[in-house]
Amino acid sequence: MNITMIPYQIRATLLQLEPSTDLNWERVLYQIFDEANMEVREEIDRQILKPKEIQWNRTENTFEFKITNSLESLKHRLDNERMRSIANKLSNSLHWLEQITDCVQIADYLENTLHQIDLIPVDDHLGLQREKLLIRRVFLQDVAKLVRHLNMRIYPNVRDLTIKQIKCFIVEVFIKQQLLGYWFKPILTKSSTLFNHPFFKYFIVSEQKIRKFDIVKTSEFIYLIAPIQHFEQNPYSIRRFLFEEHIEYNNQIYLTGLVIDPKQIGENAYRLQTDQLVQKMVTIQHQVHRDVIEIVQEFESFTETKLLPFLMQPFGMGGKNSDFVAQNHVKTIEQMLIANLLMPLRNAVKNDLSHLEEFEYLFMSVHRIFSEILSHYRDFKEQPALFFNAHVQIFEYRLLAYLKLLEKRKDEIFVPMSKQEWQVMHERSQQPLKKLQEIMSDQVKDYNELKLYIQQLKHEQNQVNGSLLKKIVKGGKVEKDIQQAKHAAMIIKKQTYLDVLSVPKGLSKYSVFIEFESITSLSELERHYAFPSGDNGIIRFPFLMKIPENLADFDFEAFHASIYLD
Numbered sequence: 001m002n003i004t005m006i007p008y009q010i011r012a013t014l015l016q017l018e019p020s021t022d023l024n025w026e027r028v029l030y031q032i033f034d035e036a037n038m039e040v041r042e043e044i045d046r047q048i049l050k051p052k053e054i055q056w057n058r059t060e061n062t063f064e065f066k067i068t069n070s071l072e073s074l075k076h077r078l079d080n081e082r083m084r085s086i087a088n089k090l091s092n093s094l095h096w097l098e099q100i101t102d103c104v105q106i107a108d109y110l111e112n113t114l115h116q117i118d119l120i121p122v123d124d125h126l127g128l129q130r131e132k133l134l135i136r137r138v139f140l141q142d143v144a145k146l147v148r149h150l151n152m153r154i155y156p157n158v159r160d161l162t163i164k165q166i167k168c169f170i171v172e173v174f175i176k177q178q179l180l181g182y183w184f185k186p187i188l189t190k191s192s193t194l195f196n197h198p199f200f201k202y203f204i205v206s207e208q209k210i211r212k213f214d215i216v217k218t219s220e221f222i223y224l225i226a227p228i229q230h231f232e233q234n235p236y237s238i239r240r241f242l243f244e245e246h247i248e249y250n251n252q253i254y255l256t257g258l259v260i261d262p263k264q265i266g267e268n269a270y271r272l273q274t275d276q277l278v279q280k281m282v283t284i285q286h287q288v289h290r291d292v293i294e295i296v297q298e299f300e301s302f303t304e305t306k307l308l309p310f311l312m313q314p315f316g317m318g319g320k321n322s323d324f325v326a327q328n329h330v331k332t333i334e335q336m337l338i339a340n341l342l343m344p345l346r347n348a349v350k351n352d353l354s355h356l357e358e359f360e361y362l363f364m365s366v367h368r369i370f371s372e373i374l375s376h377y378r379d380f381k382e383q384p385a386l387f388f389n390a391h392v393q394i395f396e397y398r399l400l401a402y403l404k405l406l407e408k409r410k411d412e413i414f415v416p417m418s419k420q421e422w423q424v425m426h427e428r429s430q431q432p433l434k435k436l437q438e439i440m441s442d443q444v445k446d447y448n449e450l451k452l453y454i455q456q457l458k459h460e461q462n463q464v465n466g467s468l469l470k471k472i473v474k475g476g477k478v479e480k481d482i483q484q485a486k487h488a489a490m491i492i493k494k495q496t497y498l499d500v501l502s503v504p505k506g507l508s509k510y511s512v513f514i515e516f517e518s519i520t521s522l523s524e525l526e527r528h529y530a531f532p533s534g535d536n537g538i539i540r541f542p543f544l545m546k547i548p549e550n551l552a553d554f555d556f557e558a559f560h561a562s563i564y565l566d
Contacts, residue, residue, distance in 0.1 A: 004039040005383075006047065008312040012379045014048045016185055019065040020141040021176045023168075024219035029054075029063050047384060067145070069138045083131045086120065090139050094146060101153045103166055107238035110143060110170070114178060122516075124505075126524045126549055129516055140179055144171045157244055158253055159277060165221055165259045170238055172218040173225075177236045181518065182400065185375040186214040186225075194222070199265050203275065211283045222260040226282040231367050231407060245282075255280045288361045295348050296365040302340040303369055310336070311380040327391040333377075334395065334541060341369070346538040349413055350422060359414040363406070370403045398541040401512040401530030405537055408509050413536060422536060429532035432507050433543055433563070439499045440560045443492050447556055450489040457482045497554045500547060504529045512542070525549055 006014075010032055019025040029049075033041055045056045055064040071091035078084045093113065100106055117136050122128035147170050152163050177184040194217065195201050204224075208215065214225040214235065228235045241257040258277050264270040315329065345366060353359050377396055386392045406413065412425045460478055504511035514528040526548050534540030545563070548554055 004043045005314050006040060006043050008314070008379065010036075010040075010044075011048070011382060012185070012376075014044065015183075015379055015382060016180070017048075017052070018176050018179055019052060019054055020067060021144050021171050021179070022219055023172070025054075025065070026063050027219075033061065043384070047382065067141055069134070069141070071135075071138055071142050074135060074138055078131050078134075080128055080131055083128065083135065086117075087135055087138075090117075090135065091142075094142060097143070097146060098150070101151055103152050103154055104239065104242060106147070106150070106152065106170070107242060110174075111237060111239060113139070124501075124513070124516070126515060126527070130524060137179065140175050144175045147171055147175075158280075159244070159255065159258060161242075161259060166242070168218050168221055169223060169241055169257075169259075173216055173223055174236050174238050174241075177234075182371055182374045182403070183378050185372070186216045194262065197265060199271055203271075204260075204278075207278050211278075211281055213281060220261075222262060224258040224260065224278070224281065226256040227284050227364070229284055231364065231410075253280050254282050256282050284364075287355075288358050289354070291352060292348070292358045292362060295344065295352065296362065298344070299341055299366065299369055303373060306340070307333075307336060307373065308376055311376050315380075315383050315385050322385060323389065323391070326386055326389045330391045330395045337373075337541075338539065341366075342534075342539050342541075346535055349538070350417075350536075354416065356415065359416070363410060363414040367403065367406065370399070370406070374399055374403065394544055395541075397514050397528055398530060398544055400518055401514065401542040401544070404512045404517055405510070405530070405532055405542060408512075409532070409537060413538065426536040429510060429537035432503050432510050432531035433533070435503050435507070436500060436545070436563050439496060439503070440563060443496045444560055447489060447492045447496075450485050450492070454482060454485045454489070457485065493554060493556050494551055496556065497547075497551050500545075500559070504531075510537075525553075 013028065014032070017025050017028060022028070032044070036044070041056075049056055049063075053065060053068065055066075056062075057064070071087050071094065075084050075088040075091055078087060090113070093109075097106070097109060100109070114136070117132070117139065120132050122132055147167055150167070152167065154161060154163055154166060195205060204215070207213075208224075212227045214223075214227075216223040216225060216236075223241075225235050225241070234240070243256065245254040246252075247254070255277065258274070258281065260274060261270075265274075310333070315326075345362075348362060349359065353362065374396075377399060380386070381389075381392045381396060409425075409429065412428065417425065457478055504513060510532055512530040514530065526546055529545045529547070530542035531545065533543045547559065
């Protein structure tokens with residue numbers, strides 16, 4: 001049977017499409033559908049459009065998108081009373097936003113409100129987390145729709161920003177990035193026809209190599225976003241984009257973002273003005289040894305020339321067992337990353353760097369590279385041959401967790417250390433897994449003895465049931481012993497379950513709760529926790545622990561076996 005494949009670049013483009021933010025989403029679809037045959041169109045509709053709630057009319061070849069949720073409806077539909085109250089307050093706040101004209105106030109409102117939503121406590125409750133993520137997404141969609149129609153005013157600025165450009169940035173850069181999170185992907189220079197224009201090819205690209213700015217393409221404009229100094233900052237912050245830093249003593253202005261209008265790049269005066277503004281963009285200056293720069297360049301080269309092309313290859317089964325082929329493919333990806341990124345990264349931080357600025361430069365570079373890998377891995381795993389494949393999904397969790405743990409443990413990895421200090425940090429990183437193994441070691445002997453005892457009692461019960469006299473004399477006692485043993489086993493199982501869940505809570509710096517630390521709503525039936533693995537948590541991808549949400553589904557023996565497998 002022939003499987004219709006959606007070409008990688010088309011899939012990548014469509015996965016970045018957000019009809020709630022992108023003004024040109026229909027135009028993008030028309031361009032793709034005009035060149036695609038009916039089989040590819042059908043696959044696009046099934047795999048991508050339907051999950052995005054885009055309706056395709058085959059007869060008319062038209063598209064329709066309707067947002068089915070709003071804060072106004074959520075305040076009545078959510079299960080939890082507190083969440084309904086939060087949705088109601090947010091809905092009321094939008095009425096206030098409608099009256100605001102100051103773009104800085106709008107930025108403050110939006111960024112502060114999002115921060116407050118992210119701080120809503122849900123006490124590790126997966127159902128509440130799902131509702132919290134839904135509130136967050138619907139809030140962003142409501143704001144995106146509202147911003148387009150706000151009567152906004154702007155302060156004088158050296159970039160001559162227009163209201164249209166600011167609205168586009170708020171909706172198609174900031175809000176879209178908040179919706180997609182790590183999966184938000186700025187355009188790649190080599191994959192865009194835009195860079196065939198000499199101005200981009202010979203000026204913007206060369207400046208990007210020096211200044212390391214992101215290039216983000218929206219429906220109407222191109223945004224150049226300066227790099228951040230600390231990973232906790234959001235490079236796509238609205239306030240950051242609006243701000244222009246004036247240094248009076250040398251009459252300088254520094255910019256963190258620029259807008260390029262593709263319709264005007266044919267004009268000499270416009271190109272000259274853009275050139276002058278690019279020179280005012282903030283750059284992060286690092287006093288870094290050439291060896292460290294070369295390490296980063298090797299990471300970038302591996303990612304761009306080997307890993308990403310490998311991910312872009314169509315994934316075919318060739319008549320083999322699909323699960324086996326997918327598992328081996330993921331193992332190959334993992335081995336490539338370990339050999340070319342993880343091992344060299346450990347060697348660099350352990351042996352090659354000398355001062356904090358070099359560590360900071362390496363961390364920021366690795367963070368950027370892994371964020372890019374994550375966004376491309378998402379495109380890879382959306383191939384039909386990999387749908388619902390556990391190996392493929394689990395490795396994405398481990399990729400995400402590796403990046404999260406680098407963030408959490410930055411002060412224990414990306415700093416100068418002696419051999420003794422390194423060993424201390426390594427031992428700290430192994431605490432969660434050791435604690436889990438200790439918990440299971442303490443309980444497994446008693447649990448196994450009880451299971452064996454129950455089996456013996458059941459065997460004795462079968463013998464009793466075969467004899468009327470034994471049944472009269474011993475039947476009730478055997479049944480009572482079985483129930484008592486089962487109760488004792490359940491107590492061990494329950495205590496183990498609670499002790500296991502306490503590990504990531506008590507060692508939050510060394511753990512990632514996947515369902516809570518990504519903006520993707522996952523299953524409510526199970527939890528995934530990740531812990532550092534390998535030398536100081538660097539040379540291996542994190543150990544992933546899966547545990548059911550309900551105690552009744554907790555398999556003691558299977559869990560015990562799993563914590564010794566990586």
